[in-house]
Structure formats: C-alpha cells, structure tokens
Amino acid sequence: MSTSRTTLARGLATAVGVVSLVSLAGLAAAAPGDPGKPRYTAGSSGAGDSYFPYAGNGGYDVQHYDLAIDYTPPAAAPAPLEGQLQGVATIDLTATQDLDRFNLDLRGMTVSAMTINGKPATGIAPPAPGAEVDGAAYWHVQDDAERRWELTVQPRPKLKKGQEVELVVTYSGTTVRPVDIEEAPYGWYTTRDGAIVVSEPDGSMTWYPVSDHPTDKATYSFAITVPEGKVAVANGLPDGPPVTANGRTTWSWDAVDQQASYLTTASVGDFEVRPVTYSPSGVPIHDFVDTKLSTNQRNTTNASLALQPRMIDFFESTFGPYPFVAFGSSVDNDSVGYALETQTRPVYSGSASQGTVAHELAHQWLGNAVSPDDWKYIWLNEGWATYATWLWNEEAGIRTAQAAFDTWYGPARTPEYWALPIGDPGPLGLFATQVYNRGAGTLHALRLTVGDDAFFEGAQTWVERYDDDTATSADFQAVYEEVSGQDLDAFFEAWLVTPAKPALP
Numbered sequence: 001m002s003t004s005r006t007t008l009a010r011g012l013a014t015a016v017g018v019v020s021l022v023s024l025a026g027l028a029a030a031a032p033g034d035p036g037k038p039r040y041t042a043g044s045s046g047a048g049d050s051y052f053p054y055a056g057n058g059g060y061d062v063q064h065y066d067l068a069i070d071y072t073p074p075a076a077a078p079a080p081l082e083g084q085l086q087g088v089a090t091i092d093l094t095a096t097q098d099l100d101r102f103n104l105d106l107r108g109m110t111v112s113a114m115t116i117n118g119k120p121a122t123g124i125a126p127p128a129p130g131a132e133v134d135g136a137a138y139w140h141v142q143d144d145a146e147r148r149w150e151l152t153v154q155p156r157p158k159l160k161k162g163q164e165v166e167l168v169v170t171y172s173g174t175t176v177r178p179v180d181i182e183e184a185p186y187g188w189y190t191t192r193d194g195a196i197v198v199s200e201p202d203g204s205m206t207w208y209p210v211s212d213h214p215t216d217k218a219t220y221s222f223a224i225t226v227p228e229g230k231v232a233v234a235n236g237l238p239d240g241p242p243v244t245a246n247g248r249t250t251w252s253w254d255a256v257d258q259q260a261s262y263l264t265t266a267s268v269g270d271f272e273v274r275p276v277t278y279s280p281s282g283v284p285i286h287d288f289v290d291t292k293l294s295t296n297q298r299n300t301t302n303a304s305l306a307l308q309p310r311m312i313d314f315f316e317s318t319f320g321p322y323p324f325v326a327f328g329s330s331v332d333n334d335s336v337g338y339a340l341e342t343q344t345r346p347v348y349s350g351s352a353s354q355g356t357v358a359h360e361l362a363h364q365w366l367g368n369a370v371s372p373d374d375w376k377y378i379w380l381n382e383g384w385a386t387y388a389t390w391l392w393n394e395e396a397g398i399r400t401a402q403a404a405f406d407t408w409y410g411p412a413r414t415p416e417y418w419a420l421p422i423g424d425p426g427p428l429g430l431f432a433t434q435v436y437n438r439g440a441g442t443l444h445a446l447r448l449t450v451g452d453d454a455f456f457e458g459a460q461t462w463v464e465r466y467d468d469d470t471a472t473s474a475d476f477q478a479v480y481e482e483v484s485g486q487d488l489d490a491f492f493e494a495w496l497v498t499p500a501k502p503a504l505p
C-alpha cells in the first residue's frame with residue numbers, strides 16, 4: 001500500500017496510520033561488510049557502558065545541542081508538585097557508520113514533531129522487531145521497569161558515514177521527581193519554586209533527547225523561558241541579558257566547551273543573580289543563590305563562595321589551567337541531598353560548604369575535562385575530587401593531606417567496607433563512600449609510591465592528555481608508569497581490585 005508523506009503526516013501516530021506504515025515482511029539489515037547484504041544498519045541502542053546498557057547510543061557523534069525550553073513550575077501547594085516543560089532540541093550530529101536508523105535517549109517526555117535536515121518525519125507506534133517502516137519516521141519506547149528509554153529515528157534517505165544531520169525534536173511533558181538506579185533524586189527534579197537539574201549518571205534524558213553517555217561530548221546552547229521573576233541557570237556564559245516579554249523571561253546560555261551530558265544543568269528558581277567576580281587568572285565566576293536560604297545556610301554559602309577565586313588559583317597551580325570559559329555556583333534552598341559538579345556551574349542543595357565547593361571545583365578538571373570512559377571508572381572522578389579537597393584543606397591550613405589519609409586509613413573498618421572493589425564498584429556502588437575515600441586514599445598512596453614530583457607531573461599530564469575526552473583506569477596507570485618509570489600493576493591491583501584493606505606503600 002502506498003501512502004504519500006503528506007497523508008501520513010496528517011494521520012500522525014494514529015493506530016490506523018501505524019498499520020499502514022509497517023510491513024511485517026521485512027527483516028532487519030544484516031551486519032556491515034556482509035557481501036551482497038545491505039550495509040546500512042541500525043545504530044546501537046547503547047554506548048556500551050558496563051552499568052547502563054541503554055545509556056548513550058551508537059552510530060553517530062553529536063556536535064551540538066541547542067535547547068529551547070519553556071518551563072512553568074508547579075502552582076502553590078496543595079497543587080501537585082509537577083511542572084510543565086515544552087522543548088525544542090536542535091541537535092547537530094555526524095553519522096559514524098552507514099545508518100538505517102539510530103536512537104536518542106528520552107525519558108518521561110512525549111515527542112510531537114521531528115524534522116531531519118528540515119524534512120518532517122512521521123511519529124508512529126513502535127514497530128514489531130524486524131518490521132520495516134516506510135519513509136522518514138520516529139518512535140519511542142519507554143520501559144521504566146527495564147530502565148530502557150529509546151527514541152528511534154529513521155532518516156530517509158538513509159545516512160552515509162560522515163554525513164552531517166540537523167535533527168529538530170519538539171517535545172513536552174509533565175515534570176516530576178525522577179530517580180536514578182539507586183533511587184536517588186536526579187534529572188529535572190521538580191521543586192515548588194522551579195527545578196534542581198542534576199543528571200549524573202543518566203538523568204539528562206529526563207529533560208532533553210540526548211545520547212546520554214560521557215563518551216559523546218558536545219557543545220551546548222540554551223534558551224530557557226520561565227515565568228517573569230524566575231531565574232534559569234545553565235552551563236557556560238550568559239548569551240546576552242535575560243529578555244522578558246508577555247510575563248515570561250528567557251535566559252540564554254552558551255556552553256562552548258566540550259561537555260558530557262550528565263554535566264548539563266538548567267536549574268530554575270528564585271535566585272539572586274550575584275555580580276560577576278574573577279579568579280586571579282581571569283575566569284569569570286557567576287553565582288546564583290536562592291533568596292529563600294536560611295540565615296545559617298546563607299552565611300555558610302557566602303563564606304564558601306568567597307573562596308572560589310583562591311581555590312581556582314590553587315587548583316590551577318596543581319592541575320594546570322582552568323579548563324573552561326567560566327565557573328560559578330547555583331545554590332538552591334530545595335534539596336536533592338547532594339551537590340553536583342555540573343560543568344562550569346556546580347549545583348548545591350541547601351547550602352554550599354567549603355569542602356563541597358572545593359570538591360565540585362576540582363571536578364572541573366577531574367571528571368569534567370577528563371571524564372570516565374565507562375561508569376565503572378567513577379573512582380577517577382570521586383577519588384580525585386576527594387583528594388583535591390584534602391589538598392585544599394592543607395593549603396587552607398585546616399589539615400594536611402597526610403593527616404586526612406591517616407584519619408581514613410587508621411581506624412578499624414568492617415570487612416564489608418574493604419570488600420568493595422572501587423575500580424568496578426557496580427551500578428549501586430557508584431557513589432559509595434569507599435569510592436570517595438578509598439579513591440582518595442589510592443591517590444595519596446600513589447603519591448607516597450612515586451614521590452611528589454612524579455605525582456603532580458602525572459596529575460597535569462593526565463588532565464592535559466585527556467582534556468575534552470574520556471579515559472580509563474588503564475590509561476591512568478599508563479600515565480603514572482610513564483612519569484614514574486615504575487611498574488604499578490601490583491599497586492593498582494591492591495588499591496582498586498583486591499577486596500581487602502591495601503597495605504601501606
């Protein structure tokens with residue numbers, strides 16, 4: 001049966017339309033390189049992560065996300081704690097294989113329209129496995145039980161490897177309070193006055209269509225429109241002043257540095273917009289502080305944020321030049337129970353303590369500029385950020401790194417504590433205390449093993465070599481074997497893998 005594209009577009013996503021589109025006779029494309037078989041294949045539905053098989057996607061590389069989001073926070077209590085989000089995501093990507101179709105990740109939102117290089121695609125119900133679909137189309141599978149959220153795009157004509165595509169996805173949804181695999185709050189987390197947006201490890205898909213894995217970094221721009229009086233804080237630098245029309249204000253942001261998806265933010269709230277300050281090296285610092293913090297929270301936060309220029313200076317001397325165009329904080333009186341190192345602009349819950357500000361700032365080099373190639377390498381983020389805080393505490397005259405190490409290493413701990421292999425802690429162990437403290441202990445023990453000169457040279461080499469990229473524990477070991485001339489197999493085995501207390505070096 002032949003149906004013209006215009007007819008299909010009008011009958012969009014009706015059950016009848018779907019049946020007319022799908023022919024069950026077709027089989028999925030064979031593997032590439034099979035002689036005589038089609039070479040256009042489906043991009044993979046995951047980036048190959050050990051813990052999150054459906055996070056990220058294969059077959060293409062995103063260059064840029066332009067996110068135009070219109071958001072209305074919940075009405076006053078007792079109205080439900082739900083916001084309304086409408087988005088238009090313009091995604092520039094390049095095919096990395098000949099593509100019959102490819103996926104994005106999108107959770108809890110509904111797509112209403114899509115264009116591929118300016119031409120509309122038709123929204124249909126998910127076809128049966130192996131079924132062929134005629135024409136440019138998209139469909140969305142959302143399986144909360146399996147944590148599988150996949151928006152499939154079928155471009156027509158098919159894409160050749162190297163071809164550039166501009167995809168425009170129009171979507172909307174009611175925002176709620178998503179949780180991660182261990183049921184911690186994350187993603188577009190609705191608050192009474194707006195939203196706290198913190199998406200580690202795979203929560204960005206709750207607010208825009210994305211290849212949600214650190215291995216596909218991209219640049220971002222944002223235009224976040226909210227009711228007049230609300231402030232929207234995203235990554236990078238403001239792209240001009242906020243613009244108000246008809247009772248709504250658009251906050252535009254430009255994030256020109258390569259950025260992993262989990263580090264995007266666009267928090268909305270009643271923020272005080274603080275005057276810009278600068279690090280000694282000239283990094284602009286844009287801070288946003290909830291007007292509703294308690295006096296205690298505000299005092300703590302103010303004291304910590306005032307240290308940001310000095311902290312940037314100290315970490316630049318330790319890890320090399322600050323890696324991005326901006327820094328600053330957003331501090332919300334609502335809470336997700338933790339802070340996150342969202343790129344250029346960490347998010348704090350309730351208040352920002354000095355130690356947490358040092359931790360989230362250190363992540364800009366360790367975690368953000370250099371990101372984990374797989375979530376099993378989370379210790380490279382959290383161990384480093386924790387160790388960097390030990391270093392800052394020494395710099396600030398609070399406590400030496402050696403004393404911090406002794407305080408951690410000295411006391412008796414349970415066998416279960418030592419049993420967690422931080423080099424592969426499992427999806428439910430990503431943010432376990434051992435990943436942070438044994439991770440920092442590993443770095444201090446490494447320093448004692450290779451000496452200060454090699455240790456700090458290695459830290460700078462690590463950041464320089466993998467800046468804007470991702471890396472593994474093996475890459476890390478290779479850097480330290482290079483700078484120290486030592487074989488570190490036994491060291492990393494004892495500290496990252498062996499489920500027992502490592503001996504002192």
Ligand code: TRP
Binds near residue numbers: 184201
């Ligand atoms: N990565 C955050 C930090 O160390 C912490 C974090 C993210 C977290 N998600 C979490 C902590 C969930 C506990 C639970 O700054």
Ligand code: ZN
Binds near residue numbers: 381
């Ligand atoms: Zn951290």
